[in-house]
Amino acid sequence: MTEDIGLFDALYSQRAIRYFKPDPVSDELVHKLIEAATKAPSGGNRQGWKFLVIRDQATKDVIGDYYERGWEAAYGKDNPNPPSIQSHVRRSADYLARHMAESPVLIMACIEHDGGPSTMGRGSSVFPAVQNLLLAARGLGLGSCLTSLHKRYEDEIKELLDIPENVETAALLPVGFPADNARYGPTRRAPVEEVAFREKWNQAW
Amino acid sequence: MTEDIGLFDALYSQRAIRYFKPDPVSDELVHKLIEAATKAPSGGNRQGWKFLVIRDQATKDVIGDYYERGWEAAYGKDNPNPPSIQSHVRRSADYLARHMAESPVLIMACIEHDGGPSTMGRGSSVFPAVQNLLLAARGLGLGSCLTSLHKRYEDEIKELLDIPENVETAALLPVGFPADNARYGPTRRAPVEEVAFREKWNQAW
Numbered sequence: 001m002t003e004d005i006g007l008f009d010a011l012y013s014q015r016a017i018r019y020f021k022p023d024p025v026s027d028e029l030v031h032k033l034i035e036a037a038t039k040a041p042s043g044g045n046r047q048g049w050k051f052l053v054i055r056d057q058a059t060k061d062v063i064g065d066y067y068e069r070g071w072e073a074a075y076g077k078d079n080p081n082p083p084s085i086q087s088h089v090r091r092s093a094d095y096l097a098r099h100m101a102e103s104p105v106l107i108m109a110c111i112e113h114d115g116g117p118s119t120m121g122r123g124s125s126v127f128p129a130v131q132n133l134l135l136a137a138r139g140l141g142l143g144s145c146l147t148s149l150h151k152r153y154e155d156e157i158k159e160l161l162d163i164p165e166n167v168e169t170a171a172l173l174p175v176g177f178p179a180d181n182a183r184y185g186p187t188r189r190a191p192v193e194e195v196a197f198r199e200k201w202n203q204a205w
Numbered sequence: 206m207t208e209d210i211g212l213f214d215a216l217y218s219q220r221a222i223r224y225f226k227p228d229p230v231s232d233e234l235v236h237k238l239i240e241a242a243t244k245a246p247s248g249g250n251r252q253g254w255k256f257l258v259i260r261d262q263a264t265k266d267v268i269g270d271y272y273e274r275g276w277e278a279a280y281g282k283d284n285p286n287p288p289s290i291q292s293h294v295r296r297s298a299d300y301l302a303r304h305m306a307e308s309p310v311l312i313m314a315c316i317e318h319d320g321g322p323s324t325m326g327r328g329s330s331v332f333p334a335v336q337n338l339l340l341a342a343r344g345l346g347l348g349s350c351l352t353s354l355h356k357r358y359e360d361e362i363k364e365l366l367d368i369p370e371n372v373e374t375a376a377l378l379p380v381g382f383p384a385d386n387a388r389y390g391p392t393r394r395a396p397v398e399e400v401a402f403r404e405k406w407n408q409a410w
Contacts, residue, residue: 004211005211005212006209006210006211006212007210007211007212007214007215007340007341007343007344008241008341008344009212010212011241011244011337011340011341012241012244014244014245014246016246030401031397031401034397034400034401035397036213036216036217038394038395038397038400039216039217039219039390039391039392039394040219040336041219041221041336041339041350041351042394043351043353044288044290044291044294045290045291045294045392045393047394047395047400049400050400050401050402050406051400051401051402052401052402052403052404052405052406053401053402053403053404053410054404055403055404056404059404059405083249085249085250086249086250089249089250111325118324118325118326119323119324119325120316120323120324120325120327120328120331120373120375121323121328121353121356122325122328123325123326123327123328123329123331123332124328124332124335124351124353124375124376126325126328126332127328127329127331127332127333127336128332128333128335128336128339128351130329130333131245131246131332131333131336131337132216132336134246134333135212135216135340136212136213136216138212139212139213145246146246146248146329146333148248148326148329151326161404161405161406162405162406162407163406164406167406168325170325170329171329185244186244187244187250188250189243189244189247189252190243190252192236192239192240192243195239195243195252195254195255195256196235196236196239196255196256196257196258197255197256197257197258198257198258198260199257199258199259199260199261199264199366200257200264200366200367201255201257201366201367201368201369201372202367205258
């Protein structure tokens with residue numbers, strides 16, 4: 001337990017963990033993850049987020065199967081021109097796609113909405129909370145990562161989990177203690193100079 | 206400067222800061238905010254995020270004007286049935302809408318995309334980074350908040366800032382040192398028991 005980790009330590013060492021020990025994750029820890037999520041910004045303080053905590057193996061198996069099919073369609077054998085991703089990311093993401101159902105806990109982050117079309121703006125109401133959850137996992141010595149390939153089967157997943165019409169799933173978060181070969185950060189990122197502009201687009205920082 | 210703040214301290218005391226001192230915010234601090242943002246999860250490590258750092262008063266004035274019009278249309282006098290928001294949130298958000306241009310720095314967070322429709326999923330590539338930036342602001346003693354009412358003038362804003370076709374703005378982040386009347390958290394949030402379900406929707410945690 002490393003609950004006292006510094007903010008910047010956590011920000012700079014959070015990374016996608018996709019290999020987990022089989023050890024169970026207690027309700028107490030899951031509660032802490034979700035509570036941290038609820039402290040994120042919420043437009044008009046509406047707090048439309050919901051978190052489904054899934055431990056049932058049969059349900060995890062079904063979700064894992066959809067996830068693997070989503071992976072094959074997007075990055076795997078069912079896509080003749082898969083997007084280019086770094087080899088180490090591909091390797092671990094491919095592993096996760098085949099072992100999602102073995103994650104000790106799956107958390108499905110959802111967002112209630114007004115029935116309008118799904119726009120990027122809707123994401124502003126839930127992904128900050130997801131990021132808080134992922135940072136809290138880092139702080140508690142847990143691993144997780146932000147996945148969304150289940151979205152290709154949104155309707156089926158919603159039916160499986162009894163999710164109502166006016167709710168959209170946002171992220172499927174596998175949670176567990178990191179396996180011995182899974183390490184926290186640092187992540188490989190472009191320097192600020194490549195992503196920051198001054199005053200207008202393309203004006204060098 | 207409180208760069209050593211603990212992770213959970215930051216998560217639990219971050220809140221929207223909408224009143225700022227006029228004191229300038231150095232490039233060094235802005236650099237730290239953006240660097241923290243780049244440590245967020247990025248699908249396939251694509252890092253499609255960009256951050257426009259705006260200090261020019263004329264540009265801030267134009268953006269502030271659009272923002273205020275967006276506020277009036279969504280929550281103010283131009284909406285006969287404005288959404289219900291808590292009175293203290295309305296008061297400070299109304300203040301910000303009229304004083305956005307006085308923010309020492311505006312950061313426009315953007316995301317490159319493939320030209321497809323704007324969906325919630327696109328937000329998963331940028332709002333975790335925005336949340337990292339907001340947490341870093343908390344850690345550095347700065348204030349900010351996640352706003353998006355400028356989106357009602359997306360085309361005009363993109364033209365103003367020379368933002369290309371395949372890029373969408375995600376969030377307008379005013380940044381400054383908190384005014385004396387602006388305090389960090391805690392935020393008012395529903396307990397975990399109201400937002401967490403076990404196994405399926407509506408099954409009590």
